Structure formats: structure tokens, C-alpha cells
Amino acid sequence: MKYRKELFKTKDPFDTKYSNMRFFRAAKENFAFQYKNCAEYRKIADSFVSPDDIKSYEDIDKIPCLPTLVFKNHKLFSTKKYKMPITATSSGTKGKYSEVGFDTGGLWCGLKMVLKISKLRQLFSLRPCRYIIFGYKPHKGNRTAVTKTAFGATFFAPAISRTYALKFSDGKYTADLEGIINAVVKYGKSKIPLRFMGFPSYTYFFLKTMDERGIYLKLNKHSKIMLGGGWKQFYTEQVDKSTLYALAKKVLGISDENIVEFFGAVEHPILYCDCKNHHFHVPAYSRVIIRDVDTLEPLGYGKTGLVNLITPMIKATPILSVMTDDLGVLHDGKECGCGLSSPYLEIIGRVGLSDIKTCAAGAADILSEVKL
Amino acid sequence: MILAKGKLYNSNEQDKILDTLEDEINDTLENKTLLIETVIGAIDRLGRRLEAGEFDSLLSEFGISGFERYKDMAAVMLSRENIEHKIKTELGEYFYLPRLTSPPRGQKRIKIKPMPLGTILHIAAGNVDGLPAYSVAEGLLTGNVNILKLPAADNGLSIEIIRQLTQIEPALADYIYVFDTPSSDIHAMKRMADMSDAISVWGGDEAVAAVRRLAPTSAKIIEWGHKLGFAYISGYSDREKELSALAEHIAATRQLLCSSCQTIYIDTESMADIHAFCTEFLPYLQRAVNKYPPMSIGEKAEITLLRYNEIIEKAISGSIDSAQLYRGENCALIPCTDSELELSPMFCNCNVKRLPQKDILKVLRRKKGYLQTVGLICREEKRDSLTDALAKCGVVRITRSGDMSETFSGEAHDGEYPLRRYTRIVNIESI
Numbered sequence: 052m053k054y055r056k057e058l059f060k061t062k063d064p065f066d067t068k069y070s071n072m073r074f075f076r077a078a079k080e081n082f083a084f085q086y087k088n089c090a091e092y093r094k095i096a097d098s099f100v101s102p103d104d105i106k107s108y109e110d111i112d113k114i115p116c117l118p119t120l121v122f123k124n125h126k127l128f129s130t131k132k133y134k135m136p137i138t139a140t141s142s143g144t145k146g147k148y149s150e151v152g153f154d155t156g157g158l159w160c161g162l163k164m165v166l167k168i169s170k171l172r173q174l175f176s177l178r179p180c181r182y183i184i185f186g187y188k189p190h191k192g193n194r195t196a197v198t199k200t201a202f203g204a205t206f207f208a209p210a211i212s213r214t215y216a217l218k219f220s221d222g223k224y225t226a227d228l229e230g231i232i233n234a235v236v237k238y239g240k241s242k243i244p245l246r247f248m249g250f251p252s253y254t255y256f257f258l259k260t261m262d263e264r265g266i267y268l269k270l271n272k273h274s275k276i277m278l279g280g281g282w283k284q285f286y287t288e289q290v291d292k293s294t295l296y297a298l299a300k301k302v303l304g305i306s307d308e309n310i311v312e313f314f315g316a317v318e319h320p321i322l323y324c325d326c327k328n329h330h331f332h333v334p335a336y337s338r339v340i341i342r343d344v345d346t347l348e349p350l351g352y353g354k355t356g357l358v359n360l361i362t363p364m365i366k367a368t369p370i371l372s373v374m375t376d377d378l379g380v381l382h383d384g385k386e387c388g389c390g391l392s393s394p395y396l397e398i399i400g401r402v403g404l405s406d407i408k409t410c411a412a413g414a415a416d417i418l419s420e421v422k423l
Numbered sequence: 424m425i426l427a428k429g430k431l432y433n434s435n436e437q438d439k440i441l442d443t444l445e446d447e448i449n450d451t452l453e454n455k456t457l458l459i460e461t462v463i464g465a466i467d468r469l470g471r472r473l474e475a476g477e478f479d480s481l482l483s484e485f486g487i488s489g490f491e492r493y494k495d496m497a498a499v500m501l502s503r504e505n506i507e508h509k510i511k512t513e514l515g516e517y518f519y520l521p522r523l524t525s526p527p528r529g530q531k532r533i534k535i536k537p538m539p540l541g542t543i544l545h546i547a548a549g550n551v552d553g554l555p556a557y558s559v560a561e562g563l564l565t566g567n568v569n570i571l572k573l574p575a576a577d578n579g580l581s582i583e584i585i586r587q588l589t590q591i592e593p594a595l596a597d598y599i600y601v602f603d604t605p606s607s608d609i610h611a612m613k614r615m616a617d618m619s620d621a622i623s624v625w626g627g628d629e630a631v632a633a634v635r636r637l638a639p640t641s642a643k644i645i646e647w648g649h650k651l652g653f654a655y656i657s658g659y660s661d662r663e664k665e666l667s668a669l670a671e672h673i674a675a676t677r678q679l680l681c682s683s684c685q686t687i688y689i690d691t692e693s694m695a696d697i698h699a700f701c702t703e704f705l706p707y708l709q710r711a712v713n714k715y716p717p718m719s720i721g722e723k724a725e726i727t728l729l730r731y732n733e734i735i736e737k738a739i740s741g742s743i744d745s746a747q748l749y750r751g752e753n754c755a756l757i758p759c760t761d762s763e764l765e766l767s768p769m770f771c772n773c774n775v776k777r778l779p780q781k782d783i784l785k786v787l788r789r790k791k792g793y794l795q796t797v798g799l800i801c802r803e804e805k806r807d808s809l810t811d812a813l814a815k816c817g818v819v820r821i822t823r824s825g826d827m828s829e830t831f832s833g834e835a836h837d838g839e840y841p842l843r844r845y846t847r848i849v850n851i852e853s854i
Binding site: 091094097117118120124125137173335344345346347355356357372376378400401402403410411412 | 436463509548551627628648649650652658679680681685720722724725727728731734736738739741743747750752753766769793798801
């Protein structure tokens with residue numbers, strides 16, 4: 052995996068222009084590895100293309116792209132289990148979830164990536180803080196990537212304490228909103244900064260509840276809100292980002308330059324961190340292809356389609372190229388104005404059929420699965 | 424909302440109503456008899472009012488899309504003539520007339536007295552508008568007391584139809600109880616099941632399995648499960664007409680019905696024939712699909728994702744002949760190397776498979792219990808023998824290719840007459 056190493060050495064983490072050749076070599080190397088070591092992947096590839104057909108950077112859209120649903124129906128691995136120090140799962144319902152193995156080399160690349168990308172929003176700090184996590188408290192039975200990411204995010208600055216909104220007791224997670232409000236009110240009086248981390252929907256719900264109760268605080272100016280995990284469960288409640296930012300300012304005194312949003316998926320463990328204009332620029336270690344919703348052909352900037360994410364970061368599971376169930380648009384980086392030139396991804400929704408009525412055997416299961 | 428004895432109650436009164444329900448039902452069973460004529464008269468009047476447009480504003484309020492189209496059909500279905508025809512077909516002309524058997528060799532004669540089962544719990548599915556009300560109507564026509572558990576997706580239409588029916592004919596009120604209990608309220612559902620002689624359950628495998636788990640062993644379970652339809656092609660009588668009709672059927676039903684075509688079988692052993700068929704049929708499918716309005720981008724994306732996922736799954740299982748797909752706009756044909764009957768990715772994405780006539784029984788028997796409709800396309804002289812061969816496998820409807828999802832008056836439902844299943848025979852030894 053020497054080309055992978057080379058790619059993750061890229062100095063500018065948002066250089067998607069001059070890193071194309073390195074990206075191509077690493078992707079081809081990963082493709083050949085998965086093709087050789089994962090029988091299911093080989094069968095899929097054989098129906099489309101072989102590693103030898105990937106001849107230049109322009110060919111990366113031809114690499115077999117696996118829908119995330121495939122990882123829910125099959126456990127796909129390309130290395131021995133003992134070579135994966137970590138496996139993470141998606142937070143799937145109904146007992147179906149993706150499982151992705153991380154090899155040691157991939158984890159090192161990940162660490163390098165996090166160190167470089169987090170500089171964009173000055174996430175690292177030596178100033179100790181208290182963490183409020185709108186997510187799951189880690190538990191040995193919980194291997195979800197969301198939990199691991201939220202926990203990982205509490206190491207950007209030394210933690211004095213960690214308070215979780217979702218606590219594990221009696222075999223299940225329960226939400227403790229009152230506990231969180233009490234903790235924030237108590238800690239908010241001290242001079243130690245607070246850092247919030249978690250699902251945007253929970254964060255919004257918390258801020259709204261504080262606002263309704265008329266509880267307003269002025270937190271230390273080094274306090275931050277980090278949002279991650281997407282809006283998936285609460286799509287209908289999705290609020291405009293600016294509403295959330297205004298509420299954070301009103302309730303906690305945190306202004307929008309201290310609100311950072313992450314985007315990622317267990318099947319594409321690249322850290323997407325928003326820029327100061329709150330856009331997700333594509334890092335050097337990842338490529339995004341927006342595909343036509345009918346033909347799956349790649350589309351250019353400004354057009355809505357299915358989001359195909361590519362990264363050669365992981366060896367242990369064939370997640371080189373995956374198709375999410377998100378609908379998105381890729382914009383020319385120059386339109387953002389933050390100074391980064393790499394294109395940025397805007398997620399505008401999820402695939403969805405409304406109100407489908409069916410009595411064909413098995414159809415209802417399939418229709419609900421695709422939206423897990 | 425709950426409907427009991429013709430009155431509406433708030434959902435939170437469920438337990439109170441259930442506490443006295445058994446006594447009320449017993450009182451009805453003991454002291455009252457529901458005459459079939461009363462039920463037919465009420466349904467017929469409901470149909471006439473529907474036809475006269477009295478419910479137009481109600482239906483549009485419930486957002487029933489294209490209800491004008493269904494109105495004429497519903498008016499015919501609810502008409503006295505149609506219901507009488509249904510009863511005659513399902514139960515025979517003199518079913519309710521008590522009569523004596525005439526056994527051979529001087530054996531004792533015995534009286535036959537058909538009766539309702541007693542109480543039927545209907546666990547309805549939300550996949551067809553008004554289906555829960557239809558299930559209750561069948562229970563009423565056979566004189567039963569009906570407890571209806573509404574599907575979670577019910578929009579309030581069913582309870583309104585039933586309420587209208589009890590207003591037209593107050594005598595029906597004692598025979599209908601409608602609850603909007605969620606399926607997660609196992610305790611309440613068990614109480615309803617314990618009061619019932621039979622449970623009529625509509626829905627997929629999961630719903631049926633759940634009911635089997637909660638039903639008392641003594642209850643009769645009447646299952647209306649989800650099924651699969653397919654087309655079988657062995658030559659043509661009128662190639663263009665038959666292929667157009669099949670394409671129209673696929674596009675019109677979006678392959679979402681039990682009777683929809685999921686797989687097109689060709690009577691051949693050669694994959695070359697499968698590819699040739701796909702090439703020929705795709706333009707037909709495209710023409711039919713073009714007649715239906717375009718979908719939203721989210722819908723298109725989900726359908727494409729379903730189809731793409733199916734291709735990947737088939738690539739893993741090795742049942743696809745390369746990832747070659749005959750793709751049109753908003754439709755596709757998927758040539759497969761296996762012969763299993765299976766659900767397609769739906770929404771005008773159809774599997775095409777080989778099934779030589781000699782293998783029909785062997786292959787289709789593997790899906791027994793799921794087989795419903797086959798749209799048969801063949802040369803006329805082969806129709807009888809192929810019909811026989813398909814009937815032997817377990818399919819229950821054999822139609823022309825374009826009529827797979829047509830409703831035929833007097834037809835059985837999934838191979839059975841519901842009214843038969845909702846009645847029992849009492850034998851009485853005469854003196």
C-alpha cells in the first residue's frame with residue numbers, strides 16, 4: 052500500500068488538483084488488492100471492469116461502486132480478522148447494519164488525515180474543557196462509528212468531564228435531556244469552555260428546549276459546537292442551518308464561527324469538516340462523484356444526483372467506492388469564497404418514495420431496507 | 424379513534440371498551456341475528472350514495488388519488504347485483520337454507536345448518552385504500568361480529584366508510600368494533616384475539632408470523648399474505664398486442680401488486696433467447712412507461728438504487744449474465760441466468776429468465792404459497808396444456824398478459840372464497 056501512504060502524505064489536505072495522480076495510483080492499488088482478496092468483490096468487479104481497465108485518473112468513476120445496502124446484507128472483508136484492530140458498524144435499525152474493518156495502516160492514514168483537516172477550524176486546543184455529547188455513551192456492546200467518532204472528538208482538547216445525552220442502562224439507551232440541561236446550566240457558570248458534540252437534530256432539540264424555558268447562557272468564548280452524524284433520523288424536522296446557528300448564539304452565546312459540522316459514514320470514513328462558510332470541501336483523500344438518478348452516469352457541478360464517495364484509505368473492507376442513499380450536489384470550490392479551491396459537497400436530501408402501497412411478497416421489506 | 428356500536432370514541436378509551444366488549448359480543452351472539460339481506464341492502468345503498476357523488480368531498484379530503492377513476496368501479500362492486508353474484512359464486516345458491524343430507528345405503532340423514540363463525544378479528548393491511556372496510560363487509564355478509572384493528576398507515580378513511588354504513592343501517596352497529604390500536608400494543612391485540620373465533624390477517628410474512636405468535640391455539644387463522652405474479656411466454660398468438668399489453672400492465676401497476684409481473688419467463692433453455700427478448704421488449708416497455716407521469720428526483724433515485732443494488736446482489740450470487748442491463752428511461756429489463764421466481768426491483772424493472780416447459784413444476788413449486796397470478800402468452804393451441812401445467816404448480820389465477828391485475832367479478836381471493844372461510848356448518852341430528 053505504498054501509494055496509499057503517499058496520498059495521505061499530501062501536505063495540503065484540500066489539494067484535490069495536484070493530488071489527482073497520487074489518488075489514481077492509490078485507488079488502483081486498492082482496487083487490485085480488493086479484487087485479489089475479497090471473493091464477493093471480485094465477482095462484482097468481473098461484471099463491470101477489471102483493475103487493468105483503470106488506466107488513468109479519469110477512469111476512477113469506472114471502479115465498481117457498491118451501494119451501502121450491500122454492506123448491510125454481506126459482511127465483506129479483504130484481510131484476516133486479526134489484522135483489523137477496529138471494526139465499526141453503522142447505526143442500522145432492524146438488526147441490519149454495515150460492518151467495516153479498519154486495518155492498522157488505514158488507521159494511521161486516518162490519524163494523519165484528522166490531524167491535518169482539524170486544523171481548518173482550529174479544533175485542537177490545549178485548553179481543557181468539558182464535553183457535552185448529544186450521542187451515545189460508549190459501551191462495549193456498541194460498535195457504531197457514530198459513537199466512536201463522538202468519543203474521538205472529545206480528544207481535540209483535554210477533557211475535564213464528558214456528559215452524555217444517551218445513557219446505557221438496563222440493556223438499552225435512554226435519552227436524558229433534563230440531565231444535560233442541568234449539567235449545561237451548572238457548567239455554564241464556570242469559566243471553563245464547553246464543547247458540544249453530536250447529532251444536529253438532538254443539538255437543535257436541546258437548544259429549542261432551552262429557548263422555550265427561557266434559559267440563556269453566555270459561555271466562555273472558546274466554547275464550540277461540533278455537529279456530526281447527519282440528520283438521518285429526523286429528516287422531517289430538518290431545520291435550516293442558519294436557524295440553528297442563530298439559536299446557538301441566542302441560547303449559549305456561541306457564534307457561528309465556533310460551530311463546526313462533520314460529515315462522514317462508516318462506509319466512507321473520511322473526515323469531512325465544514326469550512327468557515329459551512330461548506331464540505333472534498334479532502335485530498337476522497338473524491339465525490341455525483342451520479343445521474345436514472346442512468347448513474349457521472350454529472351458535473353451544480354447537478355443533483357446520487358452521491359458516490361471514493362477513498363483508498365481502507366484495505367480491510369472493500370469500501371473503495373460506495374454509493375450512499377443521499378442526494379447531493381457538487382459545487383465548484385471557487386464559489387464558496389473561503390479560500391479553499393477543492394469542490395464542495397452539498398447534501399440536499401435522501402432518496403425516497405412517498406407512501407408506497409404494495410402487496411407483492413417481500414416488497415415492503417425491500418422498500419424499508421433501502422432507507423435503513 | 425375507536426368505533427363501537429356506531430359511536431366514535433377517543434383512542435384512550437380503548438381499555439374501557441375492551442373491558443365490556445366480550446359481554447356485549449356475547450349478548451349480540453345470543454340475542455340477535457344479522458340477516459344477509461340487511462347487509463346487502465346497506466352496502467348497496469352505500470354504493471348508490473357513492474355513485475351520486477355524496478362522498479366526493481370526503482374522498483378528496485382523504486387525498487385518495489384518482490378517486491374518480493375508482494368511483495365507477497366501486498359503485499359496481501358495491502351494487503346489490505354484484506354482491507348477490509359474489510354470494511352465489513362463493514356459497515352456492517341455497518347455502519343458508521337449512522336442508523337434510525341424503526346419504527346412500529339407508530344411512531341416517533342429518534340436518535345442515537350454515538352459521539357465521541361468531542367473532543372475526545380483522546388485522547388489516549394498509550396497502551389498498553378501503554381494504555379494511557372491505558374485509559369487515561365480508562365478515563358482515565356472513566353474519567359475524569367484526570373487530571377491526573386498523574393498519575398504522577390508515578388515514579381515517581376506513582373508519583369513516585364503516586361509520587357511514589352503520590348510519591345507513593343501524594342494525595349493523597352491534598356487529599362492528601373498530602380500533603386504531605398500534606401493532607406494538609400486544610396486550611390489547613391479545614385481548615381482541617382471545618375474544619375471537621377467527622383472525623383474518625392481511626399483510627406480509629412478518630405480519631402473518633406476528634399474528635401466529637399472539638393468536639390462541641384455538642383460533643382459526645385466515646391468512647391473506649403477500650404473493651408473487653409472473654408472465655410466462657411460449658410463442659405468441661398476436662405478438663405485438665400481447666407484448667404491448669404486458670408492458671402496459673407492468674407500467675400501470677409499477678409491479679407493486681400481488682398480481683403484478685415480477686419475472687418474465689421465456690420457454691427456452693438459451694440465454695441468447697433471453698437477450699433477444701430483452702432487446703425486442705424494451706421499446707414496448709419504454710412506450711408504456713412514457714404514458715405515466717414522471718416521478719420526483721428522490722423517487723427516481725430510490726428506484727435506481729433498488730435496481731442497482733439488485734444487480735450487485737445478482738453479481739455476488741452469480742445469477743446475472745454479466746451486468747448487462749437493458750435500460751430504458753425509468754425502466755429496465757434484467758436478464759438472469761437462474762430460473763427462481765423472485766421479486767423484481769419493481770417500478771418497471773423486470774427480471775427476465777429461462778423456464779423450459781418441462782421445468783415449470785419443479786421450479787415454481789419452490790415458491791408454493793407465494794404463487795398467485797400468471798399472465799400467459801402462448802400460441803392458442805398450447806394454451807390448454809400450459810394452463811394445466813401452471814395450475815398444477817399452485818398458481819391461483821391464470822390470465823392474459825394484460826389482465827393480470829384485472830378484477831373479475833366472482834373470482835376467488837388467493838385461491839379461496841373468503842365467505843366460505845368466514846362460515847361454519849352445524850350438523851344437527853334430526854329425530
